[in-house]
Amino acid sequence: MNKINVVRPSMPPIEEYVEEIKSIWENRWLTHTGPKHQELERALPAWLGAKCVSLFCNGHMALEAAFSQFPAGSEVITTPFTFASTTVAIVRCGLVPVFCDIESEHYTMDPNQIEPLITEKTVAIAPIHVYGNLCNWRRIQEIAGRYKLKVIYDAAHAFGVWDGDIGVGALGDLSMFSFHATKVFHTIEGGGLAYANPQLSRKFAAWRQFGMFDGEQSEIIGTNAKLTEFAAAMGLCGLRHLEEEIKLRQLAVQRYRERLTGQKGLVLCAEQPGVHSNYAYMPIQIQSKLFGCDRDTVALRMAKQEIYVRKYFYPLTSEFPVCQERFFVQKTPIASDISERIVCLPLYAGLTAEDVDRVCDSLLACRS
Numbered sequence: 001m002n003k004i005n006v007v008r009p010s011m012p013p014i015e016e017y018v019e020e021i022k023s024i025w026e027n028r029w030l031t032h033t034g035p036k037h038q039e040l041e042r043a044l045p046a047w048l049g050a051k052c053v054s055l056f057c058n059g060h061m062a063l064e065a066a067f068s069q070f071p072a073g074s075e076v077i078t079t080p081f082t083f084a085s086t087t088v089a090i091v092r093c094g095l096v097p098v099f100c101d102i103e104s105e106h107y108t109m110d111p112n113q114i115e116p117l118i119t120e121k122t123v124a125i126a127p128i129h130v131y132g133n134l135c136n137w138r139r140i141q142e143i144a145g146r147y148k149l150k151v152i153y154d155a156a157h158a159f160g161v162w163d164g165d166i167g168v169g170a171l172g173d174l175s176m177f178s179f180h181a182t183k184v185f186h187t188i189e190g191g192g193l194a195y196a197n198p199q200l201s202r203k204f205a206a207w208r209q210f211g212m213f214d215g216e217q218s219e220i221i222g223t224n225a226k227l228t229e230f231a232a233a234m235g236l237c238g239l240r241h242l243e244e245e246i247k248l249r250q251l252a253v254q255r256y257r258e259r260l261t262g263q264k265g266l267v268l269c270a271e272q273p274g275v276h277s278n279y280a281y282m283p284i285q286i287q288s289k290l291f292g293c294d295r296d297t298v299a300l301r302m303a304k305q306e307i308y309v310r311k312y313f314y315p316l317t318s319e320f321p322v323c324q325e326r327f328f329v330q331k332t333p334i335a336s337d338i339s340e341r342i343v344c345l346p347l348y349a350g351l352t353a354e355d356v357d358r359v360c361d362s363l364l365a366c367r368s
Ligand SMILES: *Cc1c(COP(=O)(O)O)cnc(C)c1O
Pocket: 058, 059, 060, 061, 082, 083, 085, 086, 128, 154, 156, 157, 177, 178, 179, 180, 190, 191
């Protein structure tokens, strides 16, 4: 039996990648906004429904570029049910994370809990489209508008998600995308910011190049966060296969739903009406009493059969020592509860129906 990992990076046929990088040998332009970088920056807005996209060396640095616009000490309302990066980016930019609870259905920020957290120091709301589930963006926008706050989405999971004809990259002031190897679309390592205001492009280009606008001196405090031409070339290849890959993911998710819907003690994430999903993850909650086995035991037993699930997201970022030691951390009971029960099952393009059956058989066998 071969092992089944929770994710498997997509790769184009090797000949296609070699063809794509040949021109790099001709022009010797390896990094710093080369032709591949420019081509990818031009191609991405259409996929995201955004006006502009700026590229970075990874998603995390894109988040730091977004948060670095605020004065140190300002507060950012976010949720702790996310990958480390969201909270760490806020903290590294000298800002204070204020933790809002999530909704129990799609695990995104609960708009009803935002307003009591707003103070005179609040500058932004930073919600996360977890697992590709869209946040309740209309309500969030309405609140942000009333209090004149910026909205910065962590859309790392949501590449290619559309709400009707509105692309995820059109939401809020800025949306961050991760192009890490394990994401639905990737450039090996890489990331981007999507936004509507074209004047920001120059600023982000300077920020990722030591804060230099004209190449002589730093005018803002930037860093080195450039995407290489080899990474951009991988992205250009990936875009050609993306639609068919999302189809394959969808088939795997359908098979999971057929096998697991209605099983006692398992809670699947409901599909969002009207939303075109990217089928990025397959999260399920395991209610240990009803199911007859708890989440951690399930993960251990499945690993014995070389099936690797991931406790994603556990623990909450608000429980990290770096938060506990530095900040007053708000209680988020729903997020705490779900993080104890959640697990992501293997999902990637190329996971066959037989693979899904093996995962489901192994999961369901934990009951006895
Ligand atoms: C992957 C991810 C990031 C960070 O992206 P990198 O490209 O790995 O730096 C941030 N937030 C979430 C929710 C992620 O899943």
